[in-house]
Amino acid sequence: MDRTLLARIEIDTLHELLPDLDYYRILGLDRQASQDEIGPAFRNESRRLHPDRFAALGDDALTEKVNAISRLVREAYGTLNDPEKRAVYDDELVNGVSRMSDDAMARADQQRAAQNDPAEAATNEKAAKYWKMALKDLAENNPKGAVMNIQFALTFEPNNETFKEYLERAKSGAEEQHKKTYNPYKLRLN
C-alpha cells in the first residue's frame, strides 16, 4: 500500500478519536511521564503529522483534519510542558475533563473580569472618590496623576490588592513617560 494512503488512514482514524483523546494520549505519553519526556514526545508527533507534509496534496478536508490534530498536539505540549499548568490539568483530568475547555477558560476569564472590574474595586467611600479620579487619570494617559490618587486611595484601604496592582502599573507607566520626555541637557529654571 502506498505511503500517502497509509497516512490518510491514520489521519482519518486519529481525527475521529480526537474528541476522546487527552493531552497524554495525543502525545503518546503515560500520565506518570517525567517532565523530560514531554519535549521529545511533542517533537516526535510534530514531525510525523506536520500539516506541511500534506500541503501539496491540495486536499482541503485532509488539511483541515491534520490542522485539527496538530492544534491539539501543540495545545497538549503547551499545557504539559509547563509544570504548573500540568498540575491544574491533572486535577481536571481526574474529574473526567480531557481538554482545558473553552467554557472553563471563559468562566475563569469572567471570574477574573468580575474581580478586576476596576470601577468596583473600592469599598471605602473616601477611597472610592480618589480611586475614581485615578482611573480617570489613567484613561487620559496621565499615569503620574494616577500614582498620586491611588496612593491617596490606599491610605483609606491599605490592603486593597487591585489598588496595589494598578499603582505598580501606573508607576511604570509614569516612568516610561518620564523617560520619553526627560532631557538631561535642558535648562531647568525652577
Place this chain on the structure above:
Amino acid sequence: MSDEVTRTEELTVGIDLGTSNSVVAIVRDGEPVVLADEAGNRTHPSVVAFGYGSATVVGHRARQQLTYAPENTVYSAKRLIGRRYSSEVVERMKRMVSWGITEGPHGDARIRVQGKVWAVPEVSARVLSHMKEIAEHATGGKVGSAVITVPAYFNDHQRQATRDAAAIAGLKVLRIINEPTAAALAYGFGRERRQHVAVYDLGGGTFDMTVLRMEPGIYEVLSTSGDTFLGGDDFDAAIADWLRAQVEKQHSIDLSDNHTARTKLRDAAERAKIALSALPAVEIRVPSLARDKQGHGIAVHTRIDRMQALELVMPLIQRTFVVVDDALSQAGLSTAQIDAVLLVGGMTRFPAVAEAVGRYFGKEPVGSINPDEVVAVGAAIQAHSLAQGFDPEAAVLLDVTPQTLGVGTVGGFVEPLIPRNTAIPTDASKVFHTAQDNQTEVRIKVFQGESRMQADNELLGHFVLDGLRPAPRGECRVKVTFSIDADGIVHVAAIDQESGRAQEITIEASSNLSREEVQKMKFADLGF
C-alpha cells in the same frame, strides 16, 4: 523521493527579498541551486529605477542609475514596508533617502517619485517580478509559486505587506518564512545531527538573531529576537556622514540638502566598506561631488583604514549584541550550549562583525556557508518540500512568533494574549463582554510588541464587534479568537457565546492595503 502528486508543471522557487540585494534559488534534481542572470550575477540589487524610458528598470541596471538620477531611483524600500507614516523609523528614513516619502490613505508610508505616489508593496512587487524573470530565463520554465523570506522580527503589517507585494506581482506565495530559519534549513540540508544552532543575520536593513534546535527531520526555533531598523545601510550612513563632515569642513559648505552629493557619498561609503572586508585600508575618490560657493568643482580624495571604519561602526555592532543576549536568554541557553554559529547577510563579511561574533560565542562561526545566498537556498528547499507530494522523510519546520500579541486595556495598557516565541501556528481566545446596558458594539485594539504601554507597541488595528443584541451590561459575551498562521500573520474571529453564531468583525485603523487596492495594483491592470 516521492513525486506521487504533481499538480502543475509550473516551477516553484525560493526568493530572498533583501533590503539591498535579492536572490532566487530552486531545487533541481534534489539539489538546491542559486539562479544567475544572463551576465552571471547571482545577487541582484533591490533597486527600482523609474523614468528609464517608459517603464521601470530593476536590479543591476537600476543600480547604475542611482548616482545620476537619485531622486528617481528607489533603494532599500524594504525598510519602509508595512510602516506607519507617523513612526519614528520613517522620520529617520526621510533623512537617509533621496526620493520622497509621503502619507498614504491608511496612514501608511508611501514612496513619491516624479510626482507619482506608490505603495511600498508596489515597488517590492517589481523586485519580485524581476526575480521571477531571472528564474524563468535561467530554467526555461514558468514560475508559478514561491516561498519568500522576511526578517524574523517582522511584525504582522510587514509580513502582510510582503504578501501583498507578491499578489501584485502575480506570484502565489506558498509560505512566508523567516530569513534565519531559512539559513538554518540550508545549513542542515544533508547534515542531520542533533545540535543547537545560533543564526546571526545582519543584512542590509535588518538584524535578526535566532536560536534553533536541530535534529534529524525537525527544525525547532527556540527563540528569535531582532531589530528591524539596523543593518548595512546604517553602516554606510555612518561612513558617509564621516566623509560629508570632512568635505563640509574643508570647503565650508553645507551638503545636507544636496541629494546627488549625498547619494554619491553613500555609494562611495558602501564601496569602501565592502573593499575593507578584503583590504586593510582603501582610498575613496569621488571625482565631481558638488560645487563650492565660488562655483569650483569639489572632488573627494581620502583614505580610510579598518581601525577608522571600526570606530565609526562600533556602536552599531554593539547594538546587535543586546539582541543576541536577549535571544539566548529567551531560549534558556548559554553560549557554551551553542554547537554551531551561522553568519548570514552581507554585513557579516565585514571582518569586525565576524570577529565580534566569534569572540562572543567563544568559537569560530561556520565557514562553509555563503552569507549572501544561504537564505534563498533555504527558501528553495522549503518551497520544494511544500510543493512536492507527501514525503514522510522530509524535514519539518516549527517556527515561533517574534513579538507578543495583546489587546488594549483601560489606561493605555496592553494585556498580552500570545507571548513572543510561541510556536506557530497558534491561537488564543478571550471572552469580551459589554460594559454598559444596551451596548451594541465592542471595540478591541490589537497590538504587537513588548511594552506594557500601548503607545510603544505597533497597533495592528481596531476590531469592531457590532450588531450585538441590546442587553443589560455584561450579559452579551463574545469569544474572540486570535490566531497566528504559519506565515506569522494574525487572524481574528469572533463567536457570540449565547447563539454560537459567528460575529461580524470589521477592521479599522490598519495600515494594510485593502483587497480591492491590491487587485487594482496588479501589473496586468497597469498595462505592463
